Amino acid sequence: MAKLQPIRGTRDLLPAEFRRHHFVIETARLIAERYGYDQMATPIFELTSVFARTLGDTSDVVTKEMYTFEARDGESVTLRPENTAGVARAFISNGLTQAVPCKFFYAGPMFRYERPQKGRYRQLHQIGLELLGVPQPTGDVEVLAAGAMILEALGLKDRVTLELNTLGDSESRDAFRTVLIDYFQGHFEKLSEDSRNRLLKNPLRILDSKDEGDRVLVADAPSYKDYLNQASQDFFGEVKEGLDRLGIAYQLNDRLVRGLDYYCYTAFEFTTTELGAQSAVLAGGRYDGLVGQMGGPETPGVGWAAGIDRMALLLNEEPQKPMLSALVPLGKEAEAKATAIADDLRRQGLAVDLAYTGNLPKRMKRADKVGAKFAMIFGDDELAKGEIQVKDLSTGEQKAVAIDDLARELLSHKEEAR
């Protein structure tokens, strides 16, 4: 039985699960539009260099998680592991650098070659927001507020915590990095193996180590606060004030670091404790250097990405299907008329299914199976009178309705259901 399976870490989204995904995407899209972010899409694969150069040569994503392969012409291409680099590339490719600020919303699959586990897949789905061309902290606040509103609309507000940190500008970061490396070099033998690797690749990560031995060292490590220059401190202060004004709660977490090289200043993460080892639901930050680094004009950017799969797992309620009604024709004449009646109702905005075959009990069963709210039963008697028996399958009540009034009758119930 286990022969025909999807590739590891990928899965089929059958209707019940797809509906949750769709609900997440639609909810987010509508709110993003209220903030002035329009949906766009970039290809799901790009030249490998688009990701390799920008994400950082030592980042985990680049070193071990990319789906990279050679195309027929020998070009190295990569399935996108995230979308910020792709959006930045599109921004440059399409000459939008004169059209700032650019405000984009996107939704789609990303690919990372990881060991799958709860809430983590090789083909994952993300929505995201990117704001390009706004250097002020207002941008950070706007993007964060939109994310918070989306999570609230999804009913997840009380199940996530906003963690906030600043990575400072490059001057501050370089200064702190140097100090950190010096400090941990002095205790190299005491560091865990993981952290010894981090020391070279991303020393800031050591601050977030879960290893007990590391934590002892971290407790006495230099604090970033002492190395943030004035500009970085001011910027962070304005972001915090902006959030305060909007009543958006956050927790400062000075160990919150980013895995990707292009981040600076604000870093944030909405986290949950309900997804096993995965905590991040929506995360992002500022990436002022990215566009310039890719060869475009220096353009500041800030944005975030959120895991659709993870948010779908967290939803408290199943998104409702639209109200469905089922036609149950009896006899040749009724069957012949059924498709036309169904189409007419559909034209008027109703969802209608047909009980195609079998005797009456069978057809009723089918109507029930497909989740119809109403069964519309009609045979020769009803046709002679121009009526249809409309049975409410949830209450068992049944009444005759003139065929001409059918749409009106059903639409009134559809409104009621909202």
Place this chain on the structure above:
RNA sequence: GCGGGUGUAGCUCAGUUGGUUAGAGCACCUGAUUGUGAUUCAGGGGGUCGCGGGUUCAAGUCCCGUUACUCGCCCCA
């Protein structure tokens, strides 16, 4: 890349110290019901016990390997 757990019907799972023909619930199909579903009753179909090897008179059960899933580490949404 590294550790732990689990693979028996479409789904959720029983299966004794190894012992004849591998079970249950749900789902599915048929009938009781040729104009009334969801409830009830009767019957029916459905299994290379993940795969390969080994031990044994005998393996779903024990051993080894392998593969898939799953949970965790790393890292990330």
